[in-house]
Amino acid sequence: MEQQVIVAHDLKKIYQMGDVQVQALAGVSFSVRQGEILAIMGPSGSGKSTLMNILGCLDRPTSGEYILDGEQVAKLNDDQLASIRNRKVGFVFQSFNLLPRSTALANVELPLRYAGVGKERLERAQASLTAVGLIDRMYHKPTELSGGQQQRVAIARALINNPAILMADEPTGNLDSKSGKEIMELIINLNKERGTTIILVTHDPSIAQHARRVIRLRDGLIVEDV
Amino acid sequence: MNLAQAALEAVESLTSNKLRSGLTILGIVIGVAAVIAMLAVGTGAQNAITGSISGIGSNLLFVFQGNFTETVRNVQPLTLADAYALKDEFLAPSVAAVAPVLQKSLTITYSGEQTTAQVNGVTPDYKSVRNYTLTEGDFITDENMLGQSSVVVIGPEVADALFNRREGLVGETIRIEGQPFRIIGVLASKGGSSFGSQDNVVMAPYTTTAQRLIRRSLDRVDTIYVQAVSPEDVSSASDQVAQILRSRHRTNLGADDFTIFSQEDFVSTANTITGVLTIFLGGIAAISLLVGGIGIMNIMLVSVTERTREIGLRKAIGARKRDIMIQFLTESSLLSLFGGLVGIGLGWLIAFGVGQIAAASNTPFTPSVGIDAILLATLFSTAVGLFFGIYPANRAASLEPVEALRSE
Numbered sequence: 274m275e276q277q278v279i280v281a282h283d284l285k286k287i288y289q290m291g292d293v294q295v296q297a298l299a300g301v302s303f304s305v306r307q308g309e310i311l312a313i314m315g316p317s318g319s320g321k322s323t324l325m326n327i328l329g330c331l332d333r334p335t336s337g338e339y340i341l342d343g344e345q346v347a348k349l350n351d352d353q354l355a356s357i358r359n360r361k362v363g364f365v366f367q368s369f370n371l372l373p374r375s376t377a378l379a380n381v382e383l384p385l386r387y388a389g390v391g392k393e394r395l396e397r398a399q400a401s402l403t404a405v406g407l408i409d410r411m412y413h414k415p416t417e418l419s420g421g422q423q424q425r426v427a428i429a430r431a432l433i434n435n436p437a438i439l440m441a442d443e444p445t446g447n448l449d450s451k452s453g454k455e456i457m458e459l460i461i462n463l464n465k466e467r468g469t470t471i472i473l474v475t476h477d478p479s480i481a482q483h484a485r486r487v488i489r490l491r492d493g494l495i496v497e498d499v
Numbered sequence: 500m501n502l503a504q505a506a507l508e509a510v511e512s513l514t515s516n517k518l519r520s521g522l523t524i525l526g527i528v529i530g531v532a533a534v535i536a537m538l539a540v541g542t543g544a545q546n547a548i549t550g551s552i553s554g555i556g557s558n559l560l561f562v563f564q565g566n567f568t569e570t571v572r573n574v575q576p577l578t579l580a581d582a583y584a585l586k587d588e589f590l591a592p593s594v595a596a597v598a599p600v601l602q603k604s605l606t607i608t609y610s611g612e613q614t615t616a617q618v619n620g621v622t623p624d625y626k627s628v629r630n631y632t633l634t635e636g637d638f639i640t641d642e643n644m645l646g647q648s649s650v651v652v653i654g655p656e657v658a659d660a661l662f663n664r665r666e667g668l669v670g671e672t673i674r675i676e677g678q679p680f681r682i683i684g685v686l687a688s689k690g691g692s693s694f695g696s697q698d699n700v701v702m703a704p705y706t707t708t709a710q711r712l713i714r715r716s717l718d719r720v721d722t723i724y725v726q727a728v729s730p731e732d733v734s735s736a737s738d739q740v741a742q743i744l745r746s747r748h749r750t751n752l753g754a755d756d757f758t759i760f761s762q763e764d765f766v767s768t769a770n771t772i773t774g775v776l777t778i779f780l781g782g783i784a785a786i787s788l789l790v791g792g793i794g795i796m797n798i799m800l801v802s803v804t805e806r807t808r809e810i811g812l813r814k815a816i817g818a819r820k821r822d823i824m825i826q827f828l829t830e831s832s833l834l835s836l837f838g839g840l841v842g843i844g845l846g847w848l849i850a851f852g853v854g855q856i857a858a859a860s861n862t863p864f865t866p867s868v869g870i871d872a873i874l875l876a877t878l879f880s881t882a883v884g885l886f887f888g889i890y891p892a893n894r895a896a897s898l899e900p901v902e903a904l905r906s907e
Contacts (some may be wrong), residue, residue: 355819
């Protein structure tokens with residue numbers, strides 16, 4: 274039997290907006306197997322971002338259970354969550370979020386610095402850059418790279434700790450269609466070669482079609498899971 | 500993340516905006532420079548004053564007429580007889596030498612040249628009591644005293660003013676208030692002091708001076724210098740002198756009509772004054788350091804706001820609260836540490852400049868930058884950076900990753 278990477282049970286998130294309580298997630302339950310590609314879709318206000326934040330351990334649910342790669346994370350404190358993010362989650366953002374003054378190599382090895390990895394840092398960062406095909410640009414700064422290349426650096430950074438899941442939030446949103454396609458191919462290949470579990474958060478159906486499974490959200494609830 | 504890496508990253512971040520970092524540390528630079536310069540000038544002033552006081556002589560007591568702290572009626576003047584009475588080796592065994600002096604500023608002329616100098620009517624003991632040495636000739640002798648000779652020993656400044664040279668002056672005749680005096684000796688230079696120049700002086704026999712230059716009623720003297728036999732005996736000599744003068748003046752206890760100062764009294768008084776001055780100046784300088792610290796805090800807060808997104812990203816990939824805290828604290832401490840180092844250099848330059856100006860205006864005064872001042876300034880400026888960095892760093896560390904990532 275394949276291992277369950279994500280087990281979410283009755284996740285609820287309630288925000289306090291002044292006097293009004295806003296229910297962003299109204300009880301979401303699902304599970305994700307190792308090596309799956311999952312797309313989370315939904316219009317804005319559907320709770321899509323909230324779910325992504327909770328799955329990526331950036332935020333805690335108000336109630337419910339969330340088990341990521343065998344660890345209960347719903348009740349952890351800030352520093353424990355930071356450690357989980359560091360070891361088990363790789364993020365790819367729409368706007369790349371690279372450190373502008375650091376080289377590609379320095380950007381990629383940043384998670385290892387926070388993990389306290391010393392000697393093998395350089396080696397692993399180079400290996401990760403090789404995996405995304407940018408080893409010859411490792412001393413370039415983000416401003417000297419194209420959008421597609423920057424996103425590749427971001428993917429290399431997300432992969433460096435061999436995370437259990439790769440969270441990609443509109444990974445092609447800031448790219449032209451050609452680079453967007455290349456990035457998606459890269460992500461799909463990573464899934465094939467390494468078996469990395471991938472969660473795509475998007476409202477673009479052409480991105481979602483790469484996923485074998487799509488979860489649609491509306492008003493904080495799952496309306497479709499195919 | 501260890502400290503060396505944090506420091507390296509902080510340096511990268513600070514050098515990426517050199518103008519801003521430079522302007523930020525300017526406050527610290529000025530503050531530290533001011534503290535260093537003020538302390539250096541204060542210490543220099545203290546050394547100069549202490550040096551000039553000890554240059555007057557050694558183991559000295561100064562006896563003045565009148566009571567400086569209380570009002571006493573029927574003050575009797577100090578007389579020559581008082582001075583001789585102090586030389587009693589049974590009543591005052593701790594006294595080594597006694598030198599009564601008459602002093603007045605008088606005009607001295609030599610073939611058209613004119614100068615004003617302090618004329619001292621002295622006894623032969625004065626030379627050893629005041630530590631004077633001669634470059635040529637002899638000091639005033641007992642024969643000069645007895646014969647009321649018209650002879651003088653002149654200081655080097657007087658020699659410069661009248662003759663433009665300091666050698667070959669023995670045998671020349673100068674006029675003091677129009678009366679001729681033959682030069683029998685020239686004093687070696689002792690340098691200036693806080694009591695006026697010790698070189699712009701003329702020494703004449705006490706008897707001659709009292710008769711012809713400085714007339715005082717009833718054998719009055721201006722000051723009696725008393726030299727104790729050793730540094731340990733200064734206070735007992737002071738007691739013995741007081742005892743003798745009290746019985747001679749028949750004063751009630753606790754109402755002395757004379758005042759005895761020791762060199763130590765002068766030194767400690769001077770130290771108190773310069774100490775207060777140094778603290779006062781240093782305090783003002785420290786305020787500018789404080790202002791510099793607030794400048795750092797201000798810039799760090801701006802920096803945190805600017806880099807909210809970066810902080811969010813760092814948190815998303817696994818930075819803990821203390822990682823962010825360390826990052827920003829390292830930046831602010833490095834800023835102020837660097838400012839402190841530059842400030843020490845600048846402060847030293849200022850102190851050096853003050854020393855040069857003092858030297859150019861013939862004031863023997865060397866500001867000294869002590870290692871303690873340097874350590875203090877370094878520690879203090881780094882502490883200022885740490886302290887004023889805590890609030891911005893804490894603000895950065897407490898950002899919610901979700902919120903921080905969302906910011907533009």
